[in-house]
Amino acid sequence: MTNSKKILAVAVMFTLMNASCSRKISITPQQAATMSRPSVDTLKNFKVIRLPIIKPSDKLLIKARGQFGLHEAGELKDMMARFNPLITDTIIGDVKVKIITPVHINPAYAGKIAIYIHGGGFIMGSPTDRTSMLMANEMGIKTFSIDYSLAPEAKFPVAMNECVTVYRHLVQQYQPQNITCWSISAGCTHMLAMLIKAKQDGLPMINSMALLSPAADISGNGDAVKSNDGRDILGYRNQADKMFAAPFAGNASLTDPLVSPVYATYPSDFPATILATSTRDLFLSNAVRTHWKIRNAGGNAELLVAEGMWHAFQSYPDLPEAAENRKAVQQFLYYKLVQADTAKNTALVKRFIIEVINGQKFELLGEIWAQDMIWHGGSMGDITGLPAYKKMMEASVSGSFSAMHLSIRNIIASGNKVVVYFQNSGKNIGPFMGNKATGKHAAWDGMGIYRISNGKIAEAWFSEDLLSMFQQLGFLKSGN
Amino acid sequence: MTNSKKILAVAVMFTLMNASCSRKISITPQQAATMSRPSVDTLKNFKVIRLPIIKPSDKLLIKARGQFGLHEAGELKDMMARFNPLITDTIIGDVKVKIITPVHINPAYAGKIAIYIHGGGFIMGSPTDRTSMLMANEMGIKTFSIDYSLAPEAKFPVAMNECVTVYRHLVQQYQPQNITCWSISAGCTHMLAMLIKAKQDGLPMINSMALLSPAADISGNGDAVKSNDGRDILGYRNQADKMFAAPFAGNASLTDPLVSPVYATYPSDFPATILATSTRDLFLSNAVRTHWKIRNAGGNAELLVAEGMWHAFQSYPDLPEAAENRKAVQQFLYYKLVQADTAKNTALVKRFIIEVINGQKFELLGEIWAQDMIWHGGSMGDITGLPAYKKMMEASVSGSFSAMHLSIRNIIASGNKVVVYFQNSGKNIGPFMGNKATGKHAAWDGMGIYRISNGKIAEAWFSEDLLSMFQQLGFLKSGN
Numbered sequence: 001m002t003n004s005k006k007i008l009a010v011a012v013m014f015t016l017m018n019a020s021c022s023r024k025i026s027i028t029p030q031q032a033a034t035m036s037r038p039s040v041d042t043l044k045n046f047k048v049i050r051l052p053i054i055k056p057s058d059k060l061l062i063k064a065r066g067q068f069g070l071h072e073a074g075e076l077k078d079m080m081a082r083f084n085p086l087i088t089d090t091i092i093g094d095v096k097v098k099i100i101t102p103v104h105i106n107p108a109y110a111g112k113i114a115i116y117i118h119g120g121g122f123i124m125g126s127p128t129d130r131t132s133m134l135m136a137n138e139m140g141i142k143t144f145s146i147d148y149s150l151a152p153e154a155k156f157p158v159a160m161n162e163c164v165t166v167y168r169h170l171v172q173q174y175q176p177q178n179i180t181c182w183s184i185s186a187g188c189t190h191m192l193a194m195l196i197k198a199k200q201d202g203l204p205m206i207n208s209m210a211l212l213s214p215a216a217d218i219s220g221n222g223d224a225v226k227s228n229d230g231r232d233i234l235g236y237r238n239q240a241d242k243m244f245a246a247p248f249a250g251n252a253s254l255t256d257p258l259v260s261p262v263y264a265t266y267p268s269d270f271p272a273t274i275l276a277t278s279t280r281d282l283f284l285s286n287a288v289r290t291h292w293k294i295r296n297a298g299g300n301a302e303l304l305v306a307e308g309m310w311h312a313f314q315s316y317p318d319l320p321e322a323a324e325n326r327k328a329v330q331q332f333l334y335y336k337l338v339q340a341d342t343a344k345n346t347a348l349v350k351r352f353i354i355e356v357i358n359g360q361k362f363e364l365l366g367e368i369w370a371q372d373m374i375w376h377g378g379s380m381g382d383i384t385g386l387p388a389y390k391k392m393m394e395a396s397v398s399g400s401f402s403a404m405h406l407s408i409r410n411i412i413a414s415g416n417k418v419v420v421y422f423q424n425s426g427k428n429i430g431p432f433m434g435n436k437a438t439g440k441h442a443a444w445d446g447m448g449i450y451r452i453s454n455g456k457i458a459e460a461w462f463s464e465d466l467l468s469m470f471q472q473l474g475f476l477k478s479g480n
Numbered sequence: 481m482t483n484s485k486k487i488l489a490v491a492v493m494f495t496l497m498n499a500s501c502s503r504k505i506s507i508t509p510q511q512a513a514t515m516s517r518p519s520v521d522t523l524k525n526f527k528v529i530r531l532p533i534i535k536p537s538d539k540l541l542i543k544a545r546g547q548f549g550l551h552e553a554g555e556l557k558d559m560m561a562r563f564n565p566l567i568t569d570t571i572i573g574d575v576k577v578k579i580i581t582p583v584h585i586n587p588a589y590a591g592k593i594a595i596y597i598h599g600g601g602f603i604m605g606s607p608t609d610r611t612s613m614l615m616a617n618e619m620g621i622k623t624f625s626i627d628y629s630l631a632p633e634a635k636f637p638v639a640m641n642e643c644v645t646v647y648r649h650l651v652q653q654y655q656p657q658n659i660t661c662w663s664i665s666a667g668c669t670h671m672l673a674m675l676i677k678a679k680q681d682g683l684p685m686i687n688s689m690a691l692l693s694p695a696a697d698i699s700g701n702g703d704a705v706k707s708n709d710g711r712d713i714l715g716y717r718n719q720a721d722k723m724f725a726a727p728f729a730g731n732a733s734l735t736d737p738l739v740s741p742v743y744a745t746y747p748s749d750f751p752a753t754i755l756a757t758s759t760r761d762l763f764l765s766n767a768v769r770t771h772w773k774i775r776n777a778g779g780n781a782e783l784l785v786a787e788g789m790w791h792a793f794q795s796y797p798d799l800p801e802a803a804e805n806r807k808a809v810q811q812f813l814y815y816k817l818v819q820a821d822t823a824k825n826t827a828l829v830k831r832f833i834i835e836v837i838n839g840q841k842f843e844l845l846g847e848i849w850a851q852d853m854i855w856h857g858g859s860m861g862d863i864t865g866l867p868a869y870k871k872m873m874e875a876s877v878s879g880s881f882s883a884m885h886l887s888i889r890n891i892i893a894s895g896n897k898v899v900v901y902f903q904n905s906g907k908n909i910g911p912f913m914g915n916k917a918t919g920k921h922a923a924w925d926g927m928g929i930y931r932i933s934n935g936k937i938a939e940a941w942f943s944e945d946l947l948s949m950f951q952q953l954g955f956l957k958s959g960n
Contacts (some may be wrong), residue, residue: 030702033702105553463926465946
């Protein structure tokens with residue numbers, strides 16, 4: 001290694017460790033006035049250097065990665081002391097993945113998972129970094145953190161393809177609507193590209209996503225790359241471009257839609273996305289542009305901008321703005337994961353009606369109804385517990401009526417309830433409610449309210465126009 | 481007027497007309513790459529001057545207002561040629577208001593209104609400016625545009641109090657949930673202060689609000705006031721501060737919560753708010769901070785940031801980013817106004833049950849049900865038209881049953897439908913469905929689905945457990 005390269009190496013490392021000897025970030029009293037004191041102090045202690053305009057060697061980048069790794073190892077120790085989750089190593093496809101299982105899983109996330117892709121400018125970073133640990137443990141959700149191959153050794157599209165491999169396995173193993181994801185900085189580049197590629201490959205879209213300070217455009221295009229260069233802890237020229245973007249992209253164009261996914265075409269069923277950036281973020285414009293891109297494709301996207309904060313500030317455990325932003329992001333993901341339940345509840349009730357009532361597949365009852373279910377049938381009485389209900393279903397459908405069919409007139413879902421307005425019909429071939437079989441056909445309307453809990457029907461109330469059925473079957477003597 | 485003041489007056493006017501002879505705004509090719517071509521061209525043609533550091537005289541400000549008024553008169557002519565709405569002058573309380581009635585009122589906004597407060601740095605501007613005309617006519621909503629008193633003649637809190645006067649009258653005249661509002665730049669300062677003051681005065685909060693490039697903090701605090709000074713078409717030093725803020729605030733503190741309402745305490749029932757700013761907006765930080773302020777108070781707020789655009793760009797009729805932003809803002813307001821209908825629909829159905837069914841106020845039927853309503857009663861038959869329904873209600877309730885009471889077990893609303901699961905009860909005192917009176921009491925369950933259209937119940941479907949009622953009253957001979 002030459003002397004000049006040694007000097008550069010030290011400079012790079014110092015930049016990464018936020019402890020260089022170069023100039024401080026300017027912050028006026030009127031700018032400090034709108035930030036929390038701890039954030040002002042943190043920003044004041046940053047020093048940004050402009051690297052000499054030399055393309056860093058691969059060897060130097062790998063050395064910087066090692067230094068950054070030592071720094072992150074210390075952070076992981078702190079995170080373990082705070083949260084102490086179970087961290088297990090696994091291989092999905094042929095890709096290394098860390099599974100983070102928090103001590104307390106939020107009951108709302110039972111059976112649900114998250115995917116995480118770490119940042120670090122494509123060349124460094126760890127799948128158990130602070131953002132993985134803070135988000136997984138604060139949310140209480142089992143998290144699959146992809147340990148993708150880093151540049152400069154692995155260039156585009158290696159990491160993206162690894163992420164798609166993991167994605168492909170997880171959407172087969174879990175319901176896509178039970179999967180959320182988040183990422184930070186360069187991890188967002190991989191995550192957006194993973195989703196765009198997954199869509200191109202015909203894979204289903206997952207529920208939701210959070211992008212923290214997304215590097216969705218690494219070409220240098222955009223307003224804030226210029227206006228925030230020198231105001232952020234991350235500089236563009238020679239840092240974001242020569243040190244991170246070029247070693248990753250290799251020969252690919254920096255505006256290739258899978259290299260800088262803000263240039264991609266977004267599908268309307270793209271995961272509901274929250275983008276969190278900040279006024280000093282070098283990539284503010286990337287977040288802003290991606291927000292519009294998803295919205296304009298018909299997708300659901302929300303934007304958060306933190307006042308005065310810098311690139312990837314969200315990874316600071318205790319800064320008030322960082323905690324506030326993570327909380328807002330987590331509320332968004334929670335709402336989307338739980339909101340998706342309304343559609344799933346409707347599908348569950350439809351499946352019950354079509355497959356069990358109309359299709360007479362009584363063996364599915366245990367998948368659809370909870371063991372301790374309660375059925376309120378009005379005149380038909382109440383039934384508690386799945387075995388009793390199954391017995392009634394079998395007796396009623398095979399004993400009293402044949403060719404039973406329930407057609408849905410209207411279905412209305414809200415919260416944990418699904419309301420069905422239906423027409424019931426069948427041929428009366430056996431005794432029913434104290435009446436002898438008539439061999440006649442009858443059709444009558446009814447309504448039902450189903451309450452769903454933990455993915456199964458827990459309780460249901462019915463009001464059917466049995467008087468009409470009695471009239472049609474001649475069970476009713478007119479007048480008193 | 482001295483010569484130096486004359487030079488200043490010309491400079492001020494030229495600034496206002498965006499045609500000064502001073503330096504251009506810098507825009508690099510990589511910044512231009514992420515904006516529409518017409519917006520780049522518009523921005524390139526702006527020239528920003530830094531005024532000499534002299535406090536402008538009131539006379540000068542008023543003269544500048546006159547010049548700006550001539551400019552706006554030309555814009556109004558263009559707007560009238562495009563939209564040709566009815567514009568009427570009125571006085572609400574003692575405040576001048578322009579009512580803009582678009583040629584085409586969106587049916588979803590029948591009976592709904594908007595309040596608008598124009599911008600112009602507190603010292604100038606018109607209630608029929610482009611933002612009023614574009615938003616009112618693009619949405620198709622009747623708009624009350626407040627012609628408030630301008631600084632420097634009228635200082636804080638004159639304009640705010642005038643806005644509160646108009647607000648007070650409108651929330652009495654219209655359902656608060658039928659009122660939306662929007663404003664731009666300094667108009668947002670007045671609008672936020674109006675709402676905070678209205679809340680302090682015990683007035684109800686309205687449905688929703690859009691803040692376009694809000695000047696929620698005129699103290700000069702914040703990150704972007706510094707970082708966007710010189711990048712935006714509006715400069716801070718000597719323009720936003722000496723020309724606009726100081727003449728308006730007078731002796732009040734610039735961080736008084738009603739002068740710079742980002743410093744106010746926000747109620748949790750604050751109107752759902754969309755804030756639209758842009759990366760070059762001098763007031764970017766104001767929008768960002770107000771967004772967090774409303775969110776953290778438990779309110780509903782969304783943020784839009786337009787890439788590369790400048791302060792108050794939303795008022796440009798044809799720039800793609802401006803049109804895109806107005807459309808997004810209008811979709812937000814539409815959704816909030818229509819979403820509020822779900823709560824109103826529930827209240828309407830509850831009122832019907834409590835006042836008409838249980839309270840027997842049949843005179844209210846015309847307020848609650850549409851004239852051409854349809855009632856589907858299952859075994860009880862169908863009824864079309866309000867007169868027939870009213871006759872049935874009176875005959876059934878007064879003729880067949882006394883002490884009729886419907887108690888709500890569960891109510892579920894979604895979209896334009898309200899589902900009620902209820903228990904019906906009453907004493908059978910007259911003939912019913914071919915049966916003679918029994919004098920017995922009965923209680924039976926039922927469900928109803930109500931469809932609401934234009935604020936009235938248009939159609940309803942019922943499924944009641946009349947079989948149970950027949951059993952209880954002895955109308956049913958057991959067995960066949």
